[in-house]
Structures are given as C-alpha cells and as structure tokens.
Amino acid sequence: MISPIGRLEELKVSPKSNYRCFELSPNGLLYAAVTVSSVEIWSACGETSLLAKRNQQRPSGYSKALLNRIFLVWNDTSDAFIVIRSEGIADFYMVSTQLTSLEDVYYDQDSALYYAKASLKLCCSVNIEQFGYPISACAVDSRIFVLSDNGVLGELNWKGDQVGQSFSRFVQQTIAEALPGCEKKTIECIASSPELNCLAVALSDGNCLLLDISQSPVGVSTFRTTLTEGVRHMRFCSGLPALAVTSARMTVDIFLVKWSPSLAAHLLTSIDVRQFPSTASAPLFTYDAIVSLSWCPRQLVLALGLRYQGLIVWSFSSGVLFSFRNKLALSDDSARDEAHCSGIVETSEVSCCCFTQTGACLLFNVPFQQVTSGADQQTYSRDSRLLVQHFVVTSDATVAT
Numbered sequence: 001m002i003s004p005i006g007r008l009e010e011l012k013v014s015p016k017s018n019y020r021c022f023e024l025s026p027n028g029l030l031y032a033a034v035t036v037s038s039v040e041i042w043s044a045c046g047e048t049s050l051l052a053k054r055n056q057q058r059p060s061g062y063s064k065a066l067l068n069r070i071f072l073v074w075n076d077t078s079d080a081f082i083v084i085r086s087e088g089i090a091d092f093y094m095v096s097t098q099l100t101s102l103e104d105v106y107y108d109q110d111s112a113l114y115y116a117k118a119s120l121k122l123c124c125s126v127n128i129e130q131f132g133y134p135i136s137a138c139a140v141d142s143r144i145f146v147l148s149d150n151g152v153l154g155e156l157n158w159k160g161d162q163v164g165q166s167f168s169r170f171v172q173q174t175i176a177e178a179l180p181g182c183e184k185k186t187i188e189c190i191a192s193s194p195e196l197n198c199l200a201v202a203l204s205d206g207n208c209l210l211l212d213i214s215q216s217p218v219g220v221s222t223f224r225t226t227l228t229e230g231v232r233h234m235r236f237c238s239g240l241p242a243l244a245v246t247s248a249r250m251t252v253d254i255f256l257v258k259w260s261p262s263l264a265a266h267l268l269t270s271i272d273v274r275q276f277p278s279t280a281s282a283p284l285f286t287y288d289a290i291v292s293l294s295w296c297p298r299q300l301v302l303a304l305g306l307r308y309q310g311l312i313v314w315s316f317s318s319g320v321l322f323s324f325r326n327k328l329a330l331s332d333d334s335a336r337d338e339a340h341c342s343g344i345v346e347t348s349e350v351s352c353c354c355f356t357q358t359g360a361c362l363l364f365n366v367p368f369q370q371v372t373s374g375a376d377q378q379t380y381s382r383d384s385r386l387l388v389q390h391f392v393v394t395s396d397a398t399v400a401t
Contacts, residue, residue: 001318002296002391003394004322005390008387009390014053019351019386020069023354024044025081026194028356029045034083038055044357048361073137073144079094080092088128089128090146092158092160094120096121097118132148133148134147134148135147135188144157147187154168171209174218178222179203185205188203188230188231189233190202193243195241198211198263200265202225208224208231209222212262225267231247231248237296237298239297240295247290248288249289250272251270251272252270252302252304253269254269276323289307292352293305297358299396311324324364352365362391
C-alpha cells in the first residue's frame with residue numbers, strides 16, 4: 001500500500017523543455033527522458049537530478065503533433081536504450097555511469113547506491129521508415145519490436161540491425177488461427193514483460209494475444225478487453241503479474257497474468273476515469289484522453305496522465321490516492337516564484353509520468369506558458385515543468401497466482 005506525503009516538488013529544468021516521454025531503467029537507478037530537442041539522463045535514486053544531456057536535431061517539414069510522438073525502450077542491463085522518433089529514425093544510446101554510496105537515503109530506504117555521474121553516447125541512428133509511422137514499441141531480451149500504424153510489427157536488435165518483419169507475419173498468421181474472423185483487424189498496441197518473457201498484442205476490436213516467447217514454438221493464448229472504442233496503451237507492472245489496457249475513451253482494464261497451466265490473462269477490474277470526482281467537473285475531452293500511464297512497482301497502483309485534465313493516481317484497494325489538475329502548490333525550497341509559476345495551464349495535460357522503483361516518488365510533467373519579457377512585447381512559448389510527488393510505501397501488494 002502507498003499514500004501521498006508532503007507537497008509537490010518542482011525540479012529545475014532548462015527553459016523551453018517540452019518533455020514527451022521518460023522511462024525508468026530496469027535497475028531502478030536512472031530515468032531516460034526525451035524532449036522535442038534533447039535526450040537526458042536523470043538520477044532516480046536519492047535526489048532526482050540531471051546527470052547527462054545530449055541535444056538532438058529534429059527535421060523540418062513535420063507537424064508539431066507528429067514530432068511529439070516519441071518512444072523510449074531500455075535494454076535489460078540498464079546501460080543502453082533506444083529512442084524511436086516519429087519521423088522514422090531509431091537512435092541507439094549507450095549510458096556510462098559512476099556509482100556512489102548514499103549515506104542518507106530520504107524516501108528510498110531500500111536503496112544503498114545512486115549514480116553521481118553519467119555520460120550519454122549516441123552509437124548509431126537507424127532509418128526504419130519502411131516499417132511505417134511508429135505507434136508503439138517494446139523489447140523482450142535482445143528483441144526490439146516497433147509497431148507501425150499500418151499494422152506492421154518491425155523488429156530490431158540492440159546492435160542496430162534490422163531483423164525484418166518475419167515476426168509480424170507470424171503474428172498475423174497467429175491472429176488468423178487463434179482469433180477466426182479477426183484477420184483484417186488492425187494491431188493497435190503492443191507491450192512486453194521481461195519478467196514473464198511475454199508479448200501482449202491488442203487489436204482494434206478489443207481482442208488480444210498473449211505470446212509466451214520463452215517457448216519454442218511460441219505459446220499463444222487469447223483474451224478480450226471490455227473496451228469497445230479501440231486500445232491506446234498497454235503496460236505491464238514491474239514486480240507484479242498485472243497488465244493495464246487503456247481505451248480511446250477514459251476507460252482502463254486491469255488484468256492479472258498467470259500460468260493456468262499456460263500463460264493467461266484474467267480480468268481483475270475495469271476503471272471509468274470519468275466517474276472520479278477529480279475529473280467529473282473537468283471539460284469532457286474524452287477521446288484519446290489518457291495520454292500516459294505508469295505502474296507503481298509491486299503495487300496495484302496506476303498513475304494516469306490525462307489530456308487537459310491533469311493526473312490521477314488510482315489504487316485497486318483505495319480508489320483515487322492523488323490528483324493534480326490546477327495550479328502548482330510549490331514546496332518552500334523551490335527556486336521558482338509565484339509569478340513564474342502562474343503560467344501553468346489550469347487544465348494540464350500530463351504527457352509522461354513515471355514512478356521510481358520503490359514507489360516512493362512519482363515524476364510527471366505539466367504544460368507551462370513561459371512569458372518572455374522584451375523591450376516592445378511579451379511572447380509566449382510552449383514549455384513544460386517536471387514535478388515530483390512523494391509517497392509512503394507501507395507494503396507490497398499480493399495477488400493470487
């Protein structure tokens with residue numbers, strides 16, 4: 001179980017930072033973050049601080065909405081990750097770090113080490129335009145899967161080689177065999193679980209495949225969501241056999257994944273975000289309303305970033321634990337004054353959110369209208385701020401397996 005503690009903390013970031021995604025490394029010690037113009041490494045244990053940054057040039061001629069579509073996937077050893085950009089480029093980065101002992105660990109009591117220094121190296125950039133426009137990505141072991149809007153499931157490895165589309169053809173054949181009548185349904189989302197060594201594939205009609213790729217041949221099972229308006233996001237929980245599936249509307253299905261005797265998914269509960277008091281009075285921007293999500297590791301606790309409606313943290317046992325919608329409540333030691341923070345958009349869109357490995361901190365971003373004073377006029381630029389909410393973790397969740 002977890003519960004929020006203290007006030008929101010705001011991290012210092014560079015001006016005009018527009019964060020599009022960040023992901024926690026498998027070892028729980030680093031965040032990798034991507035803005036529209038840079039790639040960053042942040043410490044995720046002890047004090048959250050920027051360790052390394054590398055600027056990236058984005059091409060001209062693309063719409064802002066298209067350039068905002070970015071995916072990030074870590075490797076199993078937490079020393080490399082891939083950034084998949086919407087213009088059809090996959091950037092492979094290597095991370096070098098220096099470990100330092102942490103004498104006074106505040107909030108992260110399970111951790112004894114943290115990264116004091118890090119360096120970031122771009123190893124290679126691979127053109128993957130032949131896969132199509134990327135809409136989802138994940139990795140299992142040495143295999144990186146990229147789903148495009150035309151339903152093609154491209155595959156890469158961590159050397160930057162394009163393995164091809166043979167797995168995509170296998171998935172299409174499996175759909176035809178395991179889900180008769182769904183051959184022409186579009187694959188809308190994928191997700192992987194390194195712990196379960198499986199890949200989940202969601203179709204446009206709510207049917208899903210669960211592929212146990214630890215077996216040869218691949219083990220196949222099917223399950224169906226309650227979602228009737230398309231699938232937008234899927235994410236497995238770290239340390240718990242749970243899977244969250246979100247729809248194009250404000251609904252979420254929670255599944256438990258277990259062996260019985262083969263790998264299978266069983267519906268635990270469904271959530272309608274519109275029923276929560278924190279969103280009931282908000283404008284009903286209900287289509288594609290859930291834009292980001294993050295599990296609290298080893299907990300049935302889910303953070304949902306919403307379009308124009310802020311963020312909520314939901315618990316299976318307690319309902320809504322925390323919500324953020326309006327103006328920022330800054331901690332006393334924040335470096336920003338009230339006038340600077342008054343630009344935070346009142347109905348904030350949280351495009352990315354991420355728990356730490358212990359669940360003691362939740363990092364998320366909010367839009368910000370930055371005012372630049374000039375001799376003749378004031379100009380406004382789209383920006384974002386990184387906020388941290390702390391939690392007290394009292395126990396891990398337990399589920400029947």
